[in-house]
Each structure stands twice: as structure tokens, then as C-alpha cells.
Amino acid sequence: MPTMTHRTAILLASLALAPLTAQAGGLILYEVGSDNVGLANAGAAARAQGPATLASNVAGMAWLPGTQITAGAQVLHGNLRFDTDGNTNIGGGDSGNAMDWAPGGSLFVTQALEDGWSAGFAAYGDFGLDINYENAWSGRYFLQNGSLTGMTLMPSLAYRVDEQWAVGIGLRAFYAMFDTQLALDNDPFGLLQRDDGRLAYQDNDLGYGAQLGVLYEPEPGTRLGMSYTSEIDVQFDDDLDLQNLGPVAETVLRNRGVLEASTRIDMHLPQTLTLSLYHQLDAQWALLTSLNWQDWSRFGEVGIDLDSATPRSITQDANYRDTWHASLGTQYRFDPRWLWSLGLAYDSSPVDDEDRTLSTPLGETWRLGTGLTYALDDRTDLNLSYELVWMGDMEIDQQKSLPLGDPKRVSGELEDAWIQALSVSATWRY
Template sequence: MKTNKRPRSRRLYLSIVFYGLGLFASEARAGGILIYEAGQEGNGLSNAGAAALANDPSVLMSNPAGITELSGTQISANAQVIFGNIRFSRDGNNQFDGNEGGNALQYLPGASLFISHQLDEKTAIGFGMYGNFGLALDYDDDWAGRYFAQEAAIIGVSFQPTLAYKFTDDLSVGVGPRFMYAYYRTEMAINNNVLSLLDRPDGQLEYKDTDLGTGVNLGLLYRLNERTRLGLAYTSKINLEFKDSPQLRDVSNPLLNTALGRLGVDDLQLDLQVPQTLLFSVAHALDSQWTLLGSLGWQDWSEFGSIGVEVDTNAAGVSRTVDRQYKDTWHASVGTQYQATPKLRWNMGLGYDSSAVDDKDRTVDNPMGETWRLSTGINYQLEEGLDLHMAYTLVWLGDMDDEQTKARSGDTLSGTYHDAALHIIGGGATWRF
């Protein structure tokens, strides 16, 4: 099949989560992995103890109550890069022509900024700007799955003012209104060869829009004893609504144009909801050097599995049969901090996240599965009031089979993502005044 070439550019985003969308959807939902890493020192812990630790102002992202543990004024500035391997390999059941798409995930830089200020012995305020929700997938133009997705991208940047109050010496609470500015873009090929009557080049569909959503982060921090702290944090869902007119290029088949007209493409609305989450963490100091950490979490993805609208080129029909079948995900992680010297702290963590889809429901525009995290990092006190930190996380997805069939034409895209993985490298500095 001939294809029209689209401009090639590798777009840069703050963080990633794999996002599913049908070939042409009137309603689609986010689904997949929230990134715990935002460049902060906790990158090296795989999210272990995230709601119970309060080493720097980045704790307000995981638990707003944690900033009551920070003295004076503190500023943490961070940067990171995410890269990896997401490569599709066809198998004998595949019925689409084209190549295998190359590495759909390139590199994704990001940044974050956190500030905390102690007003008095009980009250603290803070502010965070970070990106822990997003996506960037970019396949080759003429790959076998081009009618499902060529490019999918979403970025969500959160702005979070925070207020925390210490009710007793042992119990603190925190609240952080969260404002997320989100950008969405998708691009896919459209098959002009309805009924295979002519050998026509592919058409093109592009859709992009921005929106602002609001939510809230809530947290409790409780000191069980001198060695043990417990943290409980909740983040509400954020509703995002993208509504714009898709750009259609080179759609030369009149039957297909008629079908697209039935979908009302002049006013296409995509509703996306960032999921609500719940996280429980514990931090226990064994002695002056070793601290043991753990977390258990839940993410409400099941609400977001939606019925999409598919444009199939067999008979220019419209079929509402794309069900993403998302389900809730669960997180568990363990880690440790080792204070090797008065100035050097070493972090280690191991984490697991269940998959938001079963193997049979995996899609090439949403190639996700269960994930394992292995992290390590260091924090070094360069001088009084200035710490530097650096961390690395391996996010392992392994082999992920994928088989998708067009509802009306019956054509099947089939293959496997072999050894899929992400690498996250981050670092930054924390100033204390």
C-alpha cells in the first residue's frame, strides 16, 4: 500500500504514560502507567516510602502533608530524561503490509520544581510544578499498524499550591489543589482503498487540542514512634475535554468521505480522565544509617475503558466496537536508604505495577503490560544548605503480545513487543535556607 509521508519530528514531553485511542474515536480514555519519577531524589526508590518520606519539597507531589517536616525555606529543581525500547515485531497471523514501525519510543526530557516554606512550627506552604502524566509514541509512517496509530502524544503539566498543618507533634495533614494543563495530539493513516477497487495512497488524520483540568491532592502523615512514619495520600481524578476539528488530508475515496461525515468530524470531542489514586507508605529507621521503606498503591483505571468509534474501510461503515477494557491497577514497592557518610545517602528500590489491560486487549497505540521497576540513586551534601542528587530507574515491561482485528473488515494486525523497557535518568539540587 502506498502512503503519504508526514513531517517527521520527535516531540519532547515531560513524562510518559501509554495512551489508547481507536482509529477514529468520539470518546477515548487514558489508560496505563503513571510515572512516579519527576527528577526528584525519590527516583532511586521505585516509589517506596513516597508518602512517608519528607527529605525535600518534592514530597508534596506524593503527600502534601510531608512539607510540615521541612524547616525554613527549601527549593528543589530537577531534570530527567526517559528513553527506551518499544519495538513491534510482526508474526505469521499479521494481515497488514508495511514495516514493523521502528522504535516507537525515543527520548523524553522533563523538569520539575518544588518549593516549601515553614510559616511557623505548625504550618507550611509549598508549590510544585511537575509532569507525571503523559505519552509519546511515534511509529514509522508506513508501518503495518498505521491504520491504528502512527503517532500518539499527550502531555500533562501540573501546578500545585499546597498548604499543610501539624495538628499534633505526630499528625500532619495537607491539601494541594492541582491544576493540569494538557496537550493532546494523534495522527494515523486512513485507508482509501475501500473494497480494494483502486490502489490509492493513504489519507491522513490529525487531531490536536489543549485543555485545563483541576483536581486535588490530599495527605496524612503520622509519626508512629521515633523511628516509624506512616503516610496516606489521595489524588482525585482530573477531567480533560479535548474538542476540535480533525484535519483530514488526501481522503480520496468518496464512500469513506461519506462515513467520516456521519461521525460529525467538524466537532469531535475526546473526553479523558486522569485517574484517582490512593497510596499508603511506611518509613522505618533501623538505626542511624539504615531506613526501610515500603508502599502499596491503587489507581482507578477501570472507569476509563470506553467504547470508541472505528472507521473501517471495508464498506465505509461506522462501528462502535472499540472497547479498551481498562481495569484498576495495583502498585507495591520496597526500598531502603543507607546513610553511608554524614554527607552521602544511597537509595535502592524495587517496584511492581499490574497491567491496566489483559493481554487480549492490548493495542499498538497502548502497548502496556505489568511493569517491574529497579532503581538506585545517591544524594550528596555538597555544602551546608545544598544537596545534589542523581538516580536511575529501569522500567521493565518484557514481551507483550498484540493482536488487533478490524471490526468490520476482519483484517488482523498481529505481533509482539520484545523486551520492552524504559530507562529513566534524573537528577537535581535542593537548596535550604
């Protein structure tokens, strides 16, 4: 059985861990500042309509002639407000809107080489999101703010085997940034009227993985694509930054060696598999669809190592489950220079309702996207796309036992939660 020192250290590590799992499930983003936003990911691994195919299927660049460049920018914004109910036993204000404006960008470059070979490079952010509650809100002992974001840099290579088949591989360097903060109760019995303390944790790491892709065109205008991205391991290693502790708590934690403890958190970005179809119905209409699997159950198992007077290693299971994505879309060329896109998608939830927490405010989602692409000339396209991600109502009832005082409880609902994405991009061909 763990000693009191172990239990205290594990408690503090778990507090630091909470926002880590918050940013994950369902937040491998399909929105990377490209025309894929307007299709809600429908047909992503099969379209091969520009350099942004590198984000969804590296084999697609084998269909792109010459040198092509796509640069994109986007902004994400949402509504994530938590309304407490009568079961909450923590005083404080409301959560505010925890979804700040989040800008992003991307760059994709492809180059056709000789003998069926193509090379490419991609830089894009497709992972994570910030959650930023009010500092004095009722759930501050569970989370005040946290972010886990990632940037992918990926050189890649594709080979056109024949008129029908192409294969590709991309080597991913993934830069992950983690930052979290929550309050610590300095007055657990309500007698001293002390201000809260604070726990903060911040680090970054570089992980590596791969993307493998296959593209098959049985006849002109019909393409089937399959893309696999490998698991990526990242590791965060930092001291627990404990601030403004009351004298009793500080003395106890210092005597137990927790104040000087270093905490390492091991995380596994999930592997994914995508199957897509692109089918040109006629000169104007095309039909697109995708199916996707993401291995979130593996991500939910996070390792924690504590380097204190009595080192300890544990694995915390956030009870994540694998997710599934299905999308359907269409493209309509109503003018030689104009292409309209429309897509609808569904993603299953990475957590059951009883496992949803303030640091994992996630559920099943629906995406509705639309976009317009305009050809300035034979070599330049401009795209404007918009997408609404609807999460709806999500109930949360969360409790946490602390070393002193009664258990903390926050209960209520996230009502009408949504995220929207606006993307602009340009493609040049040489």
C-alpha cells in the same frame, strides 16, 4: 439501531480515540525528576526528606524547616518495537522504536510559616508518554503516533497538628495535551494503488483536582503516610482532520456531514491512594515501602460526542481495570555526606492480554531504581538517580472492520519492552 451516518461518524471518532487510551494505563509516572526515581517510589508518601514530597504527600512539608527548593530534570527513553507475524494482513515496514527520548523537569518550593503551618508550590509532569511508530509500518491504520501528556501546577498548605500528626491539601491545576495520527486506507480492494489518507486530532484542556495527605510519626525515625489524589476530568474538542482522502471516500463522508463534524472526547484521570512507611533502622540504614491503588477502570470509560448533521453521543469502554503498585526500598548513609538509595517495585497491568492493542501496549511492570545523594554543605544536596522499568514480552492480535474492504488485522509481539529514566536534582535550604 444507528444509521450508516452514525456508524461512519462513530467509526472515525473511535479511530481518533484509540491513541488516547494508549498513553494512559500504568503511566501515572512516579518519575518526576526527583530522588524518588532511585527508590522506585518506595516510601514516597512517608519520607518527607525534601520539597519533592509535594508530589507524593503534601503533608510531608510540615516536617521541613525554613525555605526549601528542589529543582529537577530527567530524561526517559525506552525500547518498544513490534514484530509482526504471519497473521498480519497489512503490508508495510516494521514499527521502529516507538519510544522517543522524552525530557522532563520539576520544581518544588516549601516555606515553613508560624504556628505549625507550611505552604508550598509544585510544578511537575507525572502523566503520559509519546508513542511514535513509523508512518508506513504495518499497523499504520491503528496508530502512527500519539501523545497524551500532562503538567501539574499545585499550590498547597500543610498543618502540623502536634509532634506526631500533620495534614495537608494541594489544589491541582492539570494541563493536558493530546495529539494523535493514523492512516486511512484509500485502496481497500488493492486495485487503485492510491496512497493512504490521514486522520489527525489535536487539542488541550485544563482540569482541576486535589491532593489530600496525612503523615503520622509514632516515634522519631518512623513515619506512616497516606495520600489521596482526586479524579480530574479533561475534555478535548476538535474537528476530525481528514487529509489526502480518495475521491470516493471524500464524497461519501462529505455527503454524510462527517468532514465537518466536531468531536469531543471526555476523559477521567484516575483517582489514586498511596500508603507508605519510612523506618530508620539505625544511624545508617532505613527501610521504606509503599502500596498504591489507581482507578484505571474509570479511565477506560471514555465519552465521545459528535457534532455533525446528526449529533451522536457514545461511551467507548477500553476494558481497563484498576492497578496495584507495591514497592520496597532501602537507604544507606555510608558517609555523613553520602546517601545511597535502592528500590524495587511491581505494578499490575491495566489491561488483560486479550484487550491489549497497538494503542495500549501495556502490561505488568517491574521497576529497579538506585541513586546517590551528596551533601555539598549543610544547605545544598545533589542527587543522581537511575531507574529501569521492565515490561518484557507482550503479544498483540488486533482486528478492525472498516466501511470498505476486508477487516484489517495486525498480529505479533512487543519483545523485551523497557523504559529507563535518568534524573538529576538539587535541593537548597535557607
